[in-house]
Amino acid sequence: MSEKSSLRKFVEYINSHILPFIDYGELQKSYDTDMEYAKGILHRLHNAMIKTYGDEHLDYMSGEEGFVMIPAVVRGIESEKMCIALVDLDLHSSGEHWGTSFLCKYGVIDQSGEFIKNNSILKAETAEINAMYLPYDYCYTASIPCDIHIDENRLPKKIKEVLRDFRNYRVTLQHEQEEKPSVIEKIRKGDGEKSASQKPKTPKNKKKTEPEL
Numbered sequence: 426m427s428e429k430s431s432l433r434k435f436v437e438y439i440n441s442h443i444l445p446f447i448d449y450g451e452l453q454k455s456y457d458t459d460m461e462y463a464k465g466i467l468h469r470l471h472n473a474m475i476k477t478y479g480d481e482h483l484d485y486m487s488g489e490e491g492f493v494m495i496p497a498v499v500r501g502i503e504s505e506k507m508c509i510a511l512v513d514l515d516l517h518s519s520g521e522h523w524g525t526s527f528l529c530k531y532g533v534i535d536q537s538g539e540f541i542k543n544n545s546i547l548k549a550e551t552a553e554i555n556a557m558y559l560p561y562d563y564c565y566t567a568s569i570p571c572d573i574h575i576d577e578n579r580l581p582k583k584i585k586e587v588l589r590d591f592r593n594y595r596v597t598l599q600h601e602q603e604e605k606p607s608v609i610e611k612i613r614k615g616d617g618e619k620s621a622s623q624k625p626k627t628p629k630n631k632k633k634t635e636p637e638l
Contacts, residue, residue: 430489434477439511443469444533446598453530456507464587465596466528467509470496471566482568484516491517497565498587499527501558507583508558512565520572525563527554564588 429437447466455462474495475481478488485491492515499508511533513524525536531550536559538551564575564584577585 431478431487432489432493435474435494438473438477439470443473443598447528448599449528449530449532452509452528460507460587461594462596463507463509464591464594467496467498467566467587467591468594469596469598470509470511471591474567478567481566482570484569484571487516491515493567495565495567497525497563498584499525499558499561499563500581500584502560502562504557505583506557507587508561510563512563514565514569514572516569516571520569520574522563522574527558529554566591 443466448462451462452466471481478493478495483493483495487493492513494511494513497510497512499510500506501508509528511526511528512522515521515523527534527536531554534551534554536551536555538548562581562584564577564580566588569575
């Protein structure tokens with residue numbers, strides 16, 4: 426049996442330890458206020474990336490044949506609304522961006538709607554989130570020198586601010602030993618830290634988002 430790719434390890438890790446335990450209502454509120462809970466979630470995702478990819482510095486040898494999914498910050502160009510997301514990049518193609526999953530009030534919403542099929546509720550939610558954020562600027566927490574698509578000097582100030590200090594924030598997720606369903610199954614072939622919130626409430630929406638491949 427071949428060894429799991431770091432991409433697969435990342436997806437499995439966040440499914441087991443992070444995504445099912447986020448208070449998505451609190452996360453959405455955080456986007457519209459101080460971003461503290463959002464920064465804490467981003468910090469957890471960033472640490473998961475380091476744990477599974479082995480480093481925060483990635484190149485074309487990372488992930489699964491150069492394909493990676495990594496945490497990022499998104500800001501709608503027209504709406505100016507902020508969001509934490511998971512972006513899919515092809516590092517063999519100089520960091521070409523080919524997918525985004527938004528972490529929002531509904532859970533994890535895949536921008537493409539590729540896995541929705543005939544679910545009218547998910548279609549409506551995806552359309553709402555896309556309308557809120559598209560088009561958008563984005564930047565990830567990893568260091569990827571080979572990416573020619575990101576110009577850090579031209580990033581919006583709000584994105585720079587989040588990336589500058591998200592490591593200073595920590596969140597307490599729900600009981601991580603509970604058995605929870607997978608949230609995303611998509612593989613496409615501290616000292617000085619601030620407390621971001623109190624213990625999160627139980628999320629009301631756990632139907633998100635994509636089936637196993």
